[in-house]
Amino acid sequence: NGKQTVDHAIMENYWRRGEPLPASGPIQLQTHGGEIRWRNIEVRPLGTDEANDILASKSNEDYTSVFDGKTLDGWIGAVNDYEVTEDGSIQCQKGRGGNLLTEREYSDFSVRLRFRLPERGNNGLAIRAPAEGNPAYAAMTELQVLDNDHPAYAKLDERQYHGSAYGMAAAKRGYLRPTGEWNFQQVTVIGPTIRVELNGNVILDADVSKVEDYMAGSAHPGKTRKSGHFGFAGHNDPVEFKDISIREEN
Structure with a gap:
């Protein structure tokens, strides 16, 4: 009757609890x-x-652009x-790589961003990363950014697909927008939780x-980083x- 009653609530899956x-x-x-x-x-x-x-x-209250x-x-x-594109995005240069990190360090935080994957695209979000080292192991984690449906990735470990804490915890699949479209993602890190x-x-x-079971038995010494x-x-x-x-x- 002209009054908003729900705002940005994420609906639970009534039929399969624990699944989106x-x-x-x-x-x-x-x-x-x-x-x-x-x-009507x-x-x-x-x-x-x-x-x-x-x-x-x-609500964007207290979020600061980086x-x-x-x-x-x-x-x-x-x-x-990396380079800044004409439409104002950060893009990893084709054939290049490495870790692009904020100057600031964060403990407990929430990050919002948009990302766009090319065909077979692969990147990752470094979470509580040191200045040097592989974020997949040296940081708290690397959250995968991946074109899940590309045939090249058909046989990955479940803990390697988009949104997963690399090699430690598998994310649910099937929620990426079609390759080439922008996605919106929010990540909240509090203590050991993601x-x-x-x-x-x-x-x-x-x-x-x-987490005690790691992909390929590889240790993740950075997962306890605060x-x-x-x-x-x-x-x-x-x-x-x-x-x-x-x-x-x-």
Whole structure:
């Protein structure tokens, strides 16, 4: 009746608790035995950009931009392997790689960003990373940024797909937008816990302190890090990132 009653709530999966809702499906009208009637039902599909804008409009209080859209000021590491595109995104140069990190270090924080994957694209989000070393092992974790559906990645370990804490905890699959479209992602890191929301769906909610089974038996000595840099772990593909902002969680 003209009053908003729900705002940015992530719907639970009534049918499969612990799983996000399917990425697509019917809209259902449900009763519990009593009479109820609906009328004047209208649906308007949302395009990718509009959907991302709605997701990004969730309270931005205390989030600070860490990328000015023009330069790599405030970033360290592989600054020569990344570039700022004409449309204001950070892009790993094709055939280049390395770790591009924020100058600042963070402990508990939430980061929001948009990313776009090329075909077969591969990158990663470095979480509490040291200035040197492989974030997949030396940082708290590297959260995968990956074109999950490319045939080249058909036989990966489940802990290597998009949003996963690399080699430690597998993210839910099926929530990336089509390759070449922008995605919206929010990552919240508090203590040993990591929560990843991709396009409005929770695809990872893990406590890495409880992980004892590692991919290929490889140790992750950095998983106990309490602070470090945030950034991108490039793997030679022109993956793009923009609208990057961080809020420290106290």
